[in-house]
Every structure is written in C-alpha cells, then in structure tokens.
Amino acid sequence: VFDTAGGGRSVLSLPLSLTPASPGRGSRAGGGGWQNLRVEESLGMVKPPEGSHAGWNSRPYVDDEPVNYLRYGCNSVDRSVAITIDDGPDPNNTPKVLDTLASLDIKATFFLVVANAAAWPDIVKRMVAEGHTVGLHTWSHKNLTQVWEDKDWDTMRTEIDEAAVTLESITGQPVRYFRPPYGAVNEGVREYLWERGLTVVMWNTGCVDWYYRDAEKEVPPIMHGISDAGAIVCMHDTQPSAVAEIEALAGILQGRLEGTSPSAAHPIASLEHCIGHDTGFGEGGPAENATDADACNCNCTEPAKEEA
Structure with a gap:
C-alpha cells in the first residue's frame, strides 16, 4: 500500500517471502499476478513443467524458451519506428508529452520508474x-547489474517484483515489457527478468536528450541511428525538450512517409507492432537475442545481432 500524497512512500510492505503457488517459483502463469520468490545465488533457469507452457512465462515458447526475450530494434515489414519514453511520470512534463502525442495520433511506450508512478x-x-x-523501469532507477553483483536480493525484489505489483495495481494490466536503467544487464539480471516473463526492450537510437537538452541537437543523431529495418527510439519525459523532440521527429518521419522516396519512409508505430507482438512472435530466445556485452549505457548504438 502506498501513500500517494506522501510522494509514493510505502506505508505497508508487500510480503516478499511468500511461498508461490504451483507451477514453479515466482510464477505468473495464466496471468494471475506476481508472486515473489526467494532469489537463489545460482543462475539456474527454472523451466516450465514437462509438456506444458505454464511457468514463469505465459507467452508462447519456441524450443522451450520464451520468444522475443531481449529486443534492440524493430523487425516489422513496414520498417516502423517505435517511440519509447523513460523515467516518468513527471508531473510537469508528462502531461504535455501526452497532449503532443494525442495531437499527432502517436502511440508511445512509457517505461516508468514506479516510485514516480505511485506518486x-x-x-x-x-x-x-x-x-x-506502460512498461516497467524498476522502482527507483537502480543499476541492476550492481545490485546483482552485490547479491542484494531484497533490493532486486523491490526494484522488479514489488515494483511490478504496484504498477499492475495502477494500470489494471499485466506488466509485459521492461527496460533496465542505463541499459545495464548482465547474465544474472537477464535470467531474473526472463524467469518473470518480461520482454526486455533496449533501443538502437536516441537516449541523447539527457546530454543535449535541445531538440535541434537531439533529432539529427536519432535520425542517423534509424536503420533500414526501423528503430526503437529512446527519450525521457523528465527532459523539458521532450515535446519539441517528439514534434520534430514526427515531422521528419511524416514528411518522408508522404514524400516521393518510399525507401526513406519509416512510419511511427507502437512497440508491439515494431517487434511483432501484435501479429505473432518471431523465433529466438535469450541466447539468440541477448547482447554479448554485460551492460549497455546511453551511448550504446550497436544493436545485438538478430535473425533477419
């Protein structure tokens, strides 16, 4: 339970040592909500029961592994661009961003810091x-690789499991997508998230607004980072330049869409469309879609290798 008037301060902690119901520890099978587990120090993956898709992940499996586990870019036929917005909600900027998106008829994905969402x-x-x-961006924007290396399991549960419970209670919807703060993930963090059925969404262009703080300087590198296959754009609604950045980016992309060069066109679409979750799932589990790097920060522009 959270005191929203007090800035989202937790006034009643959720029980983090519950013994989860079958099937499996920490299961979300059948969309029945989150159940927190006691984290083991080993990195062993928990697989669903033999001959069943029940278990950590209620989404389809390919070769007994969840599909589209970690995404850096788009794979849509129409080479679409998805706008993703991190760190909010911000009481001053986010309503303006929502007004702008509505006026442009754009659907975005917001990766929320749940302490802000609760407030x-x-x-x-x-x-x-x-x-x-609406996706999850942890409870308080901690670097999860450091939390994992410190073996701070209580913090890991707070940042992911308890945060997911709270976010679902606000939205009334299951949490499906996750973006790690700073793009920082290692093997342990990836498996922790995978076991909870989360698709980890990175980006392959953007995330420069925190540095430039000026839409005129932010949009050119974003456009440069859009590949032939499309892109997942990262920006922040905590930055005052967010509205101008969205307007400028949409103006360029819409102009190309209406122009005489179809090869340069990239329609703005939802994240679900961009990664194929609105029409079906592509193949590939954690091993195929994960980056070899232990972490990726906001300067990361190299996407992980993905199947064509």
Whole structure:
C-alpha cells in the first residue's frame, strides 16, 4: 500500500517471502499476478513443467524458451519506428508529452520508474486510457547489474517484483515489457527478468536528450541511428525538450512517409507492432537475442545481432 500524497512512500510492505503457488517459483502463469520468490545465488533457469507452457512465462515458447526475450530494434515489414519514453511520470512534463502525442495520433511506450508512478497514478491511468503501452523501469532507477553483483536480493525484489505489483495495481494490466536503467544487464539480471516473463526492450537510437537538452541537437543523431529495418527510439519525459523532440521527429518521419522516396519512409508505430507482438512472435530466445556485452549505457548504438 502506498501513500500517494506522501510522494509514493510505502506505508505497508508487500510480503516478499511468500511461498508461490504451483507451477514453479515466482510464477505468473495464466496471468494471475506476481508472486515473489526467494532469489537463489545460482543462475539456474527454472523451466516450465514437462509438456506444458505454464511457468514463469505465459507467452508462447519456441524450443522451450520464451520468444522475443531481449529486443534492440524493430523487425516489422513496414520498417516502423517505435517511440519509447523513460523515467516518468513527471508531473510537469508528462502531461504535455501526452497532449503532443494525442495531437499527432502517436502511440508511445512509457517505461516508468514506479516510485514516480505511485506518486502520480492519475498520469499513468491517462497513459493507459489514451492507448499507450506502460512498461516497467524498476522502482527507483537502480543499476541492476550492481545490485546483482552485490547479491542484494531484497533490493532486486523491490526494484522488479514489488515494483511490478504496484504498477499492475495502477494500470489494471499485466506488466509485459521492461527496460533496465542505463541499459545495464548482465547474465544474472537477464535470467531474473526472463524467469518473470518480461520482454526486455533496449533501443538502437536516441537516449541523447539527457546530454543535449535541445531538440535541434537531439533529432539529427536519432535520425542517423534509424536503420533500414526501423528503430526503437529512446527519450525521457523528465527532459523539458521532450515535446519539441517528439514534434520534430514526427515531422521528419511524416514528411518522408508522404514524400516521393518510399525507401526513406519509416512510419511511427507502437512497440508491439515494431517487434511483432501484435501479429505473432518471431523465433529466438535469450541466447539468440541477448547482447554479448554485460551492460549497455546511453551511448550504446550497436544493436545485438538478430535473425533477419
């Protein structure tokens, strides 16, 4: 339970040592909600029961592994661009961003810091009501690779499991997508997230607004980073330049779409469309889609290798 008037302060901790119901530890099978587990120090993956898709992940499996586990870019036929927005909600900037998205008829994905979401739940509910996707960006924006290396399992549960419970209570929807703060993931963090059925969404262009703080300087490198296959764009609604950045980016992409060079066109679409979750799942599990690097920061522009 959270005191939203007190800035999202937790006034009643959720029980983090519950013994989960079958099937398996920490299961979300059948969309029945999150159940927290006691983290083991080993990295062993928990697989679903033999001959069943029940277990950590209620999504389809390919060769007994969840598909589309870690995504860096788009794989849509129409080479679409998905706009993803991190770190909010911000009480000053996010409503303006939502107004802008509505005026442009753009559906974005918001990766929320849940401490902020608990403090301003009405903004989160507006996101859902207006058709945007809401994803998880941890409870307080901690670097999860450091948390894992410190073996701080209580913090790991707070940042992911308890945060997911809270976010679902606000949106009324299951949490499906996750973006790690700073793009930082290692093998242990990837498996922790995989076991919870989360698709980890990185980006392959953007995430420069924190540095430039000026839309005129932010948009050119974003456009440069859009590949022939499309792109997942990262930006932040905590930055005052977010509205101008969205307007400028949309203007360029729409102009190309209406122009005489179809080869340069990239329609703006939802994240689900961009990665194929609205029409079906592509093949590939964690091994195929994961990056070899232990971490990726905001300067990362190299996408992981993915099947064509």
